Amino acid sequence: MLEVKGLNAWYGESHILHGVDFEVRDGEVVTLLGRNGAGKTTTMKSIMGLVPRREGSVRYNGTETVGLAPNFIAKAGIAFCPEERGIFGSLSVSENLMLPPIVAPGGLSVDEIYTLFPNLRERAGTSQGTKLSGGEQQMLAIGRILRTGAKMLLLDEPTEGLAPVIVQQIGRTIREIKARGFTVLLVEQNFRFAATVADRHYVMEHGRIIDMIPNAQLEANMDKLHDYLGV
Amino acid sequence: MFTILGIPGPLLFGQLLLGVINGAFYAMLSLGLAVIFGMLNIINFAHGALFMMGAFVSWMLLNYLGIGYFPSLILSPLIVGVFGLVLEKTIISRLYKLDHVYGLLLTFGLALVIEGLFRNAYGSSGMPYRIPDALQGATNLGFMFLPNYRGWVVLVAIVVCLATWAIIEKTFLGARLRAATENAPLVQAFGVDVPRLITLTYAGGIALAAFAGVLAAPIYSVNPNMGSSFINTVFAVVVIGGMGSIMGSIVTGFGLGVIEGLTKVFYPQASATVIFLVMVIVLLAMPRGLFGKAV
Numbered sequence: 001m002l003e004v005k006g007l008n009a010w011y012g013e014s015h016i017l018h019g020v021d022f023e024v025r026d027g028e029v030v031t032l033l034g035r036n037g038a039g040k041t042t043t044m045k046s047i048m049g050l051v052p053r054r055e056g057s058v059r060y061n062g063t064e065t066v067g068l069a070p071n072f073i074a075k076a077g078i079a080f081c082p083e084e085r086g087i088f089g090s091l092s093v094s095e096n097l098m099l100p101p102i103v104a105p106g107g108l109s110v111d112e113i114y115t116l117f118p119n120l121r122e123r124a125g126t127s128q129g130t131k132l133s134g135g136e137q138q139m140l141a142i143g144r145i146l147r148t149g150a151k152m153l154l155l156d157e158p159t160e161g162l163a164p165v166i167v168q169q170i171g172r173t174i175r176e177i178k179a180r181g182f183t184v185l186l187v188e189q190n191f192r193f194a195a196t197v198a199d200r201h202y203v204m205e206h207g208r209i210i211d212m213i214p215n216a217q218l219e220a221n222m223d224k225l226h227d228y229l230g231v
Numbered sequence: 232m233f234t235i236l237g238i239p240g241p242l243l244f245g246q247l248l249l250g251v252i253n254g255a256f257y258a259m260l261s262l263g264l265a266v267i268f269g270m271l272n273i274i275n276f277a278h279g280a281l282f283m284m285g286a287f288v289s290w291m292l293l294n295y296l297g298i299g300y301f302p303s304l305i306l307s308p309l310i311v312g313v314f315g316l317v318l319e320k321t322i323i324s325r326l327y328k329l330d331h332v333y334g335l336l337l338t339f340g341l342a343l344v345i346e347g348l349f350r351n352a353y354g355s356s357g358m359p360y361r362i363p364d365a366l367q368g369a370t371n372l373g374f375m376f377l378p379n380y381r382g383w384v385v386l387v388a389i390v391v392c393l394a395t396w397a398i399i400e401k402t403f404l405g406a407r408l409r410a411a412t413e414n415a416p417l418v419q420a421f422g423v424d425v426p427r428l429i430t431l432t433y434a435g436g437i438a439l440a441a442f443a444g445v446l447a448a449p450i451y452s453v454n455p456n457m458g459s460s461f462i463n464t465v466f467a468v469v470v471i472g473g474m475g476s477i478m479g480s481i482v483t484g485f486g487l488g489v490i491e492g493l494t495k496v497f498y499p500q501a502s503a504t505v506i507f508l509v510m511v512i513v514l515l516a517m518p519r520g521l522f523g524k525a526v
């Protein structure tokens with residue numbers, strides 16, 4: 001279980017997160033919704049220890065992680081798939097896949113990852129990870145963190161800019177890994193997609209969580225949501 | 232006596248060999264500089280001083296402890312590598328958050344301190360290091376006599392350069408290193424201890440410089456300035472080859488050694504400047520260097 005309480009974050013002088021509170025229970029898929037610039041990416045980076053300064057509390061399975069370096073947060077079992085995907089051009093596709101170290105037992109095998117993403121199996125020999133298409137890079141970015149055994153996955157806008165068939169494939173993947181007991185925190189702009197995979201939705205605005213909507217009540221709250229997201 | 236383009240063969244081949252030998256040292260030193268630059272974003276001005284230290288440590292091992300050349304080839308890089316590890320941990324690592332120029336100034340200062348200490352203790356006239364018995368003598372290649380030790384240096388340098396290239400380009404550890412060069416925070420967020428990887432990279436680059444120093448000891452006399460006489464050319468090699476490119480450093484190192492050697496034969500007046508001339512021409516045509524990757 002991931003418990004975020006009173007999380008503040010800064011980039012230099014700019015104070016971006018102002019006391020973010022939320023929790024993700026084991027086995028849940030929870031989204032962070034919100035307009036551009038609301039602080040969703042900063043929230044994920046703060047959980048991973050990738051912001052210059054953060055305060056407050058982030059507990060994972062009871063362990064306080066604020067104050068830990070990113071490599072120790074990863075070893076605690078949290079894995080991050082960044083918005084810009086973070087595929088390495090100086091590494092081949094299979095080197096990209098094998099890069100994150102195993103942090104715990106129970107991760108997917110390379111074969112299982114290739115079963116989820118058959119394209120990756122075909123492109124495994126590609127010499128530069130960045131030669132893959134955008135969709136393939138996204139599959140690689142998700143696939144490589146499924147191997148590590150981390151059970152808490154932070155996925156930052158995995159469907160951004162992708163073709164509908166690939167978005168569907170990523171949706172299937174998220175449901176599949178949920179069924180295997182993974183826990184997912186998902187940042188999404190596209191709440192129609194979010195509704196197909198998530199249990200609950202948190203809404204962010206100006207560096208704070210302003211609402212929480214269970215997926216079952218999403219339809220009933222459509223007007224409010226349109227208002228929050230400005231769509 | 233046969234001649235080539237009006238130049239006596241032995242003279243031509245002699246200079247060519249000198250060029251290849253110098254090139255071997257350029258390659259080994261610029262390789263370490265390139266790897267360190269890629270990972271630490273620091274231009275390690277202490278590189279020449281640590282090369283010199285490698286030669287000195289092997290001289291000390293021989294004269295104080297009676298430990299010979301071949302064990303020194305392993306021991307001296309280990310000792311100097313540990314020294315590099317301590318430097319990185321205690322001093323250099325404090326600068327990563329600051330502008331590049333601080334790293335440059337710090338390592339430049341370190342070079343002056345290290346060289347100054349050795350100059351105080353041993354003077355600057357230089358001390359001989361005997362070629363080990365097994366590598367004494369020369370081999371007749373038909374067109375020239377190749378001193379065995381020089382042949383050994385070229386051979387070992389090529390093997391070490393290719394091994395370094397293979398470690399970085401073909402192994403799992405190398406993949407981590409390349410990834411951390413591209414995006415260190417993300418690699419750390421995957422659970423890799425990046426600060427330790429950086430320390431080991433620095434120590435590894437330094438050990439390579441010290442190894443070159445041991446190889447150099449019997450050829451150039453062991454003296455506190457032996458590093459600084461090389462290092463200007465080595466920086467030019469790194470710039471020409473492309474900052475951070477491994478194969479680029481190796482090929483450019485040997486290539487420039489040969490160009491320098493040939494210039495000594497055909498137009499000796501330019502032999503000291505030809506490398507910088509090449510540097511200017513390459514930078515005008517290809518600002519990232521011959522093997523530099525687009526950023």
Ligand SMILES: Nc1ncnc2c1ncn2[C@@H]1O[C@H](COP(=O)(O)OP(=O)(O)O)[C@@H](O)[C@H]1O
Binds near residue numbers: 011035043
């Ligand atoms: N590296 C940075 N330096 C300074 N400000 C940043 C940086 N990254 C993001 N910001 C600012 O932080 C705010 C939140 O950004 P972000 O977390 O990326 O929003 P979201 O992911 O919700 O679109 C924005 O105002 C953005 O301009």
Ligand SMILES: [Mg+2]
Binds near residue numbers: 040041042083
């Ligand atoms: Mg974002």
